[in-house]
Amino acid sequence: MHSFGFRANAVLTFGITILAFICAMASVSDNFNSPRPSAEIQILNINWFQKQHGNDEEILSLKLAVSLDLNVDVGGWHEVNMPDRRLCKVWDVVPICLFSPIDVTAVMASLTMNITADLQSLFTWNTKQVFVFIAAEYETPKNALNQVSLWDAIIPAKEHAKFWVQTANKYRFVDQGNNLRGKHFNLTLHWHVMPKTGKMFANKLVIPGYRLPEEYR
Amino acid sequence: MGWIGDTVDSIKSIQVRQLLTQGVSLGMIVTSALIIWKALMCFTGSESPVVVVLSGSMEPGFKRGDILFLHMSNDPIRTGEIVVFNVDGREIPIVHRVIKVHERQETEEVEVLTKGDNNYGDDRLLYAQGQLWLQRHHIMGRAVGFLPYVGWVTIIMTEKPIIKVFSAFVDGPSLSLVTVDDEN
Numbered sequence: 001m002h003s004f005g006f007r008a009n010a011v012l013t014f015g016i017t018i019l020a021f022i023c024a025m026a027s028v029s030d031n032f033n034s035p036r037p038s039a040e041i042q043i044l045n046i047n048w049f050q051k052q053h054g055n056d057e058e059i060l061s062l063k064l065a066v067s068l069d070l071n072v073d074v075g076g077w078h079e080v081n082m083p084d085r086r087l088c089k090v091w092d093v094v095p096i097c098l099f100s101p102i103d104v105t106a107v108m109a110s111l112t113m114n115i116t117a118d119l120q121s122l123f124t125w126n127t128k129q130v131f132v133f134i135a136a137e138y139e140t141p142k143n144a145l146n147q148v149s150l151w152d153a154i155i156p157a158k159e160h161a162k163f164w165v166q167t168a169n170k171y172r173f174v175d176q177g178n179n180l181r182g183k184h185f186n187l188t189l190h191w192h193v194m195p196k197t198g199k200m201f202a203n204k205l206v207i208p209g210y211r212l213p214e215e216y217r
Numbered sequence: 218m219g220w221i222g223d224t225v226d227s228i229k230s231i232q233v234r235q236l237l238t239q240g241v242s243l244g245m246i247v248t249s250a251l252i253i254w255k256a257l258m259c260f261t262g263s264e265s266p267v268v269v270v271l272s273g274s275m276e277p278g279f280k281r282g283d284i285l286f287l288h289m290s291n292d293p294i295r296t297g298e299i300v301v302f303n304v305d306g307r308e309i310p311i312v313h314r315v316i317k318v319h320e321r322q323e324t325e326e327v328e329v330l331t332k333g334d335n336n337y338g339d340d341r342l343l344y345a346q347g348q349l350w351l352q353r354h355h356i357m358g359r360a361v362g363f364l365p366y367v368g369w370v371t372i373i374m375t376e377k378p379i380i381k382v383f384s385a386f387v388d389g390p391s392l393s394l395v396t397v398d399d400e401n
Contacts, residue, residue, distance in 0.1 A: 023364060129278055131314075131334065135296045142322065147296040149316035154277065154334065171339075176319055176328075190297045194278045199362045202297055 026126045027198020033124045039117035039189045039205050041134065047110040047168065049216050051178065107181075108174040109212055113151070115189075116164045122193055123158040130155040131192040136173060136210075138185035147188075148173055182214040262289040263358030268301060268312060269368035274333030275299075275312065282369040285312060287358030294318060294327055294353065299360040302331065305345045310357055313340055319350070327353055 115134065122130055133152030140146060150169040155161050173180075187210055192202040257266040270283045279285065287301055294300065294315060301312045316339065317330035328350035332339040341349060 027362070131278065131297075133297060133316075143319050144322045145293075145318065145320040147318040149296050152316075152334075156277070171316065192297055192299075195363065197364055200299075200360065204297075 023197040027195065030124055030126050030193075030195060030198065030201075033121075035119075035121040035203075037117070037119045037122055037191065037205065039115070039119075039207075041116075041187050041189065041207055042114040043187075043210055044112045044114055044166070046213055046217075047112060049107075049109045049180070049213055051107045051216060107178050107216075108172050109180060110168060111150070111173065112166065112168050113187075114164075114166050115151075117162070117189065119155065119161040119191060120158055122191060123161060126195045126198065128194050128196045130161065131194060133190050133192075135188050135190060136185045137188055137206075138180075138183050140175065140177065140179040140183075142177065142179075146175065148175075150187075180212050181216070183212045185210050185212070261287060261358065263287045263301075265301075265310070265357065268310065269371045270312060271309070271372070274335050275314075276335045278334060279312070279363070280365070282366055282372055284364045284368045285360040286362035286364075288361045289356075289358040293320065293325070294329055294356065294359075300329075300331065301357045301360065302351055302355045303357060304343060304355070305348075307343075311340070311343060312360060325353070329356070 113134070117132070119130060119132065131152065131154055133149050135147045135149045137145065137147050149171055150173055151167060152170065153165075155163075186206050186208045188204050188206045190202060190204040192200065194200055254266075258264065260266075266287050268285050268287060270279045270281055270285065273281055285299075285301075296315050296318050299312060299314050301310050303310050311331075313331040313333045313336075315329050316332045318327060319329075320327045329352070330339055330341070330350060344351070
């Protein structure tokens with residue numbers, strides 16, 4: 001009853017129970033925080049707005065494949081047309097087929113945004129970081145809701161939570177079809193609070209009233 | 218004849234009752250762990266209610282060795298949610314954030330694109346060949362809670378199975394810490 005094994009077991013179990021309890025309490029304490037964040041987004045300029053043949057998303061993925069250092073001393077990239085009309089790149093003998101049939105067209109836009117936000121009230125002592133991103137939301141005849149993330153950032157500490165940033169969209173503003181001409185859309189600022197332990201929670205601020213131009217340029 | 222008598226004696230001297238009691242206790246521990254696990258699966262609606270983060274693709278939010286609690290509900294999938302999904306052909310599920318959502322009119326079908334916070338590009342490289350979007354049936358759950366460091370126990374047990382054997386003798390309940398891992 002008093003052997004080393006029993007004592008170690010008892011200490012460990014007790015320690016883990018207390019730790020679990022403290023983590024739960026830390027998470028509960030997050031509920032007492034009532035955040036009042038504020039933000040403002042201004043679109044300075046629509047840089048370009050084009051219809052493209054083939055989908056730029058896939059080209060971006062291919063560039064990533066190359067940069068992932070696929071052990072490349074010999075050989076090179078060759079293009080190969082597969083029987084099902086996919087266009088593939090072949091490195092040495094390993095085909096990397098990232099393209100769907102290339103008669104897909106996509107419309108995409110590039111914007112420059114001015115983002116001012118004050119998210120300091122979201123931080124508690126149990127917060128590890130806040131992930132903030134901006135999504136454009138719009139409706140099309142085929143889709144009831146489309147949400148496209150344009151920009152995101154990680155705020156590691158309270159000091160950085162009040163910021164002003166001017167940036168182009170980090171991710172392509174691209175639609176599944178050709179529905180973006182003259183489209184009205186909302187810009188929504190989402191934040192996702194990631195705690196040191198416990199429950200994560202997220203919320204958003206909707207800023208309506210933006211519009212893409214009628215004509216491509 | 219002497220050695221038969223000796224063998225019978227040594228078999229008789231094993232306290233059968235004690236051995237059986239130990240066996241039943243171990244069985245009880247294992248089955249109660251299984252009951253808790255299945256109840257959690259029911260309660261959260263997800264196939265694996267707890268996952269261990271195996272890679273650094275969601276740093277600095279989730280580091281290798283953290284544990285995520287999952288929950289699956291019929292609420293629509295929206296951007297910003299951290300989802301766990303299975304890709305056809307890969308056995309280990311992936312935990313990443315949703316960055317694009319396209320939801321059809323009328324039906325509840327939805328097409329979703331994900332990306333790890335610490336990755337440069339989106340997840341199209343990880344999907345099956347020719348797959349551009351994830352559908353609802355690929356998604357196993359949303360991450361709702363988080364515990365740091367606890368998952369290292371599972372990682373160590375998976376990578377050095379000898380410790381699993383050792384811990385079964387020392388402490389039965391630690392066996393119940395076998396959870397599903399994730400990668401990328």
